[in-house]
Amino acid sequence: MSGTLSAYLSAIQRCWIAKDGYLVAAFISLSDKHICNKNLYLEYPENTVDRYLKQPLNEIVSSHLKVLFHLCNDARDYSEAYKTQSHCVQSVVKMLQYLKEENWCLPIMYRVCLDLRILAQKCEEEGFHSKPGEILEKAADCLMACFRVCASDSRSSEEDTKRLGMLNLVNQLFKVYFRINKLHLCKPLIRAIDSSIFKDAFPLPEQITYKYFVGRKAMFDSDYACADQFLSFAFENCPNQFPRNKRLILIYLVPVKMLLGFMPKKEILKKYDVLQFYELVSALKLGNVRKFDEVIQTHEIFFIKSGIYLLIEKLKFIVYRNLFKKVYLIKNTQKLDMQDFQAALQFVGEADMSIEETHCIVANLIYEGKIKGYISYQHNKLVVSKQNPFPPLNGST
Incomplete structure (x- = not known):
């Protein structure tokens, strides 16, 4: 992809003046086509950027160009890219504070926070730190800085309040906390969303993601009625054009339903390729302990990888109940x-x-x-x- 740095910076400036948060977000996204432009790979872009852009935008864009330098050269440096992206998020916090009475900039925050989480995960996978989960936990601290700014906004109008950005950040934080197995940190976030006057105004896709994670947490807390409620909402409202997401929700919803005594139909399990559960249903109805154990043994890897093995084990008491009946x-x-x-x-x-x-x-x-x-x-x-x-x-x- 060709294009000069000055053309890139001028385009960002026009979008900023027009208050087009989505286009500005695209220009600093690590998944946008502009990342293929080698003219943007600069280790020290500050002087040039400062000639075109003012605070707080100049710091955000300079950090983004540095990230491209670390990621897109032959020797990719994910660790430095992550550190620089952290600075980018810190600059976005300044931007949120600078634009006190406006929320058109929220898409910019969404984008840089998403890229930070993805880079943190990549660093974890590459083993850049001796303590597993430490980089992701530090990334969560950066996300929390954005969350605090949004949560502290006192405006009550949907047109300008930054509190509308809370749920997107909460979902990002959930993804981090579930990955590093610190689910207790989700509790204050859940309280913040449940008490928000905007909880019904959040975009439906964000609500679906939120309900999915809260349902999973309730499942781990053995609150199966609550888990059923939230996971059912997520499954029913997830569009059919996303079968992979519906299958993921179903993997947790089905054992919760079974523990509550609702046995799934074979057709829906077949549709989403989770027939492992139907074999369990057969064993449950028959009260056949031997068959139940065989099914668990056969699909042990699937249940363990899905994080539901212990939940499936609890179904054994239903097998006993049906046998004793x-x-x-x-x-x-x-x-x-x-x-x-x-x-x-x-x-x-x-x-x-x-x-x-x-x-x-x-x-x-x-x-x-x-x-x-x-x-x-x-x-x-x-x-x-x-x-x-x-x-x-x-x-x-």
Whole structure:
């Protein structure tokens, strides 16, 4: 791509005067076509840039050109590029403070923050620091500086408040915190968004991303009703032209639904290539412990890589519940011998199951409300309720 530095800087100046935040953002984006222009690869661009642009724009553009120098030469230096991009974000903070009563500049902030996160991830992958996650955590500190400026804006009009930029930054921070496994840092961000008067005014794509991450956090916190609510919103509102994103949401939504007793249909699992879950559904409905364990073993890598292995393990209690319900239906009595449950467990694959372990499983099912009754240790029996001793899992089984 050809074009002089002066033409590039003049174009940015025109966009700045026109208050076109999206075009200015494109000119400092690391994914725009201008990055192929070798005339822009400058290690020390300040003197030239200062002749065309004034503060705070000159610092932002100078930093961007330095990043191009470090990234686009034959010897790519991701570490220096990341450090320079950090300076770029710091300059954007100055820009936000300079344009006190305007928010047309928010796309510029979105772009430089996104590029900073991507560069930080690249540095982590290349192993430029001895402590994993440290670069990403420092990147998050830079993003938080932008977030604080936006959150502190007191204007209540959607036309000029910078608070409309909060959700975009929160989503960037979520991506960092999930990657470095510091989910506790998400909590104050969630509170900030939930209490915002603009929470329904944020763009739908940003709301979808937000609900996806909050749903995942709720899942890890074992708040499955909340996880279901947020992940369902994300899945239902994610456009069909993004099947990869819908599949990603479904990978977390399906086990949450299953834990709540809703079994997914084979058609939707097939559509999004997650039939591993259908094999689990079959084992759950049959109360077949052996088959359940085999499915987990077969798809172990998939469940581990998706970060849902422990969640899938929790489904085993539903397998036990359905198995014990079959014992109840066969015996047709309120007082069930614990040894019958032990024998059923041994029959479906738990060959080494002791009577003590059987008691423990039954006690947990009672505690979780999956069985209504109590254990009579004196008589080694489970005494179940006359009415609905095995409450339906939300009507699914």
